[in-house]
Amino acid sequence: MKNLALFERHQALGAKMMAFAGYNMPVSYSSITQEHQAVRERLGVFDVSHMGQFIIRGKDALNVVQYLTSNNAAKLAPGKVQYSCLLNEKGGIVDDLLVYQLQDNGYMLVVNAANIDKDKAWILKHITPEQDVEFLDISSRTTLLAVQGPKAAQALQSLTKVDLVNMTYYTFEKGVFADCENVLISATGYTGAGGFELYFDNKHAEKIWDAVLEAGRDHGILPCGLGARDTLRLEKGYCLYGNDMNEENNPYEAGLGWITKLKKATPSIAQEALMAVKTDGPLKKLIGFELVDKGIARHGYPILEADSGVPIGEVTSGTKSPSLGKAIGMGYVPTAQAIVGSTIKIGVRKKQLEAKIVKTPFL
Amino acid sequence: MSNIPSDLKYTKDHEWVRVQDDVLVIGITDFAQGELGDIVYVEIDTLDEEVEAESAFGSVEAVKTVSELFMPLSGTVVEFNERLEDEPELVNTDPYGEGWIVKVRPNDMTDIEELLTAEAYGNEIGA
Numbered sequence: 001m002k003n004l005a006l007f008e009r010h011q012a013l014g015a016k017m018m019a020f021a022g023y024n025m026p027v028s029y030s031s032i033t034q035e036h037q038a039v040r041e042r043l044g045v046f047d048v049s050h051m052g053q054f055i056i057r058g059k060d061a062l063n064v065v066q067y068l069t070s071n072n073a074a075k076l077a078p079g080k081v082q083y084s085c086l087l088n089e090k091g092g093i094v095d096d097l098l099v100y101q102l103q104d105n106g107y108m109l110v111v112n113a114a115n116i117d118k119d120k121a122w123i124l125k126h127i128t129p130e131q132d133v134e135f136l137d138i139s140s141r142t143t144l145l146a147v148q149g150p151k152a153a154q155a156l157q158s159l160t161k162v163d164l165v166n167m168t169y170y171t172f173e174k175g176v177f178a179d180c181e182n183v184l185i186s187a188t189g190y191t192g193a194g195g196f197e198l199y200f201d202n203k204h205a206e207k208i209w210d211a212v213l214e215a216g217r218d219h220g221i222l223p224c225g226l227g228a229r230d231t232l233r234l235e236k237g238y239c240l241y242g243n244d245m246n247e248e249n250n251p252y253e254a255g256l257g258w259i260t261k262l263k264k265a266t267p268s269i270a271q272e273a274l275m276a277v278k279t280d281g282p283l284k285k286l287i288g289f290e291l292v293d294k295g296i297a298r299h300g301y302p303i304l305e306a307d308s309g310v311p312i313g314e315v316t317s318g319t320k321s322p323s324l325g326k327a328i329g330m331g332y333v334p335t336a337q338a339i340v341g342s343t344i345k346i347g348v349r350k351k352q353l354e355a356k357i358v359k360t361p362f363l
Numbered sequence: 364m365s366n367i368p369s370d371l372k373y374t375k376d377h378e379w380v381r382v383q384d385d386v387l388v389i390g391i392t393d394f395a396q397g398e399l400g401d402i403v404y405v406e407i408d409t410l411d412e413e414v415e416a417e418s419a420f421g422s423v424e425a426v427k428t429v430s431e432l433f434m435p436l437s438g439t440v441v442e443f444n445e446r447l448e449d450e451p452e453l454v455n456t457d458p459y460g461e462g463w464i465v466k467v468r469p470n471d472m473t474d475i476e477e478l479l480t481a482e483a484y485g486n487e488i489g490a
Binding site: 016028034227230294349350 | 400401403404406408422424425426427429448
């Protein structure tokens, strides 16, 4: 089990810790609901340093990224970020990730903690000796803080000269932050509440963590754990790798057709497979649902056809939405049944609860 | 530190039991609610049913987890705290009072002697 650079800070704050992807991670500090509300209404800070970061640079870096990911990285420019999928040749999702263009011929890929080793092996396997590419895994020396919520820019502006207030969503800048050099400040996040993600060397971890909490104090900042991160992302319908998608799903099934580009100059490894899916249509689709009956649907519960009670899929994520006060969830059902407004049932222990397919995001 | 009132009986499954005339009032302990975090739903699917000791009589759901509730002793579930339908958070804010969960008519009231004392429960959770 690995500890984060800020482990002692989390302990001192009384965080409940949980093993996640080989890391000892904070689940919550005060309460998941309070942390959730702080992010929606004000400000929260998450230590998500378990995430992985790879640098790919060199003359052929773009080709490598284009070949292995679904989105069109040629549309990036230094300072821009893109959401994308790492693909296998069948069109299956190896991981979902952010692609940062750091400079000409230089990219940073941000991947899920549980997939760091798998992704690294997959990428290295597809770099040929003739290619001019350098690959670096900087995960273990990088701390990543997500400072999220409507007050983020206002609260953090005192800590940097980088213009946070006018920073466009999915762009980033490197600069001095809380007197620490070389902090990558990115207008991204996994909460749908706005805010920034800060990437920097572990040696600055305590200084920047303390500075963020201090700068956020007047704005009601709360340290937040993985629990609130999960309820926040689910309200926005963001997929969680391992729950809502895996290598058996292609991006069209997972609702990620919008980051799947089939007309790139360098097509991806999955070009043929995904062309076929696009032509024929996906066999199943990830849907969002709200429970009509009382109860909560959880990961792994069966989705049933309303009239017959026949299983047609499985819940991939489910929770009681703190902002909406409703039980919400996602899951895969056959495309013919993935119709917004139609009724399904969820098997919750001994009962079958009525639910309705709704559009995502839920909030 | 968890609150463990000395006038109640306890189980290893973190329930408390209060004798009220010929019925038992049952809830979960302060320690349990703290471990679970925000309770968002309480489901009792055994109302008016006789349930054996240590069998599940319902469940409490926190934001991230579901935990089953186990009968401290054999008996019939005679009442559910209906306020919890709309205010499940009472289990967090007042676990030994407004946050009680069910009332049970025990088959044999003397079974209560088998339950843990406050001191024994405190040892159980390392309090």
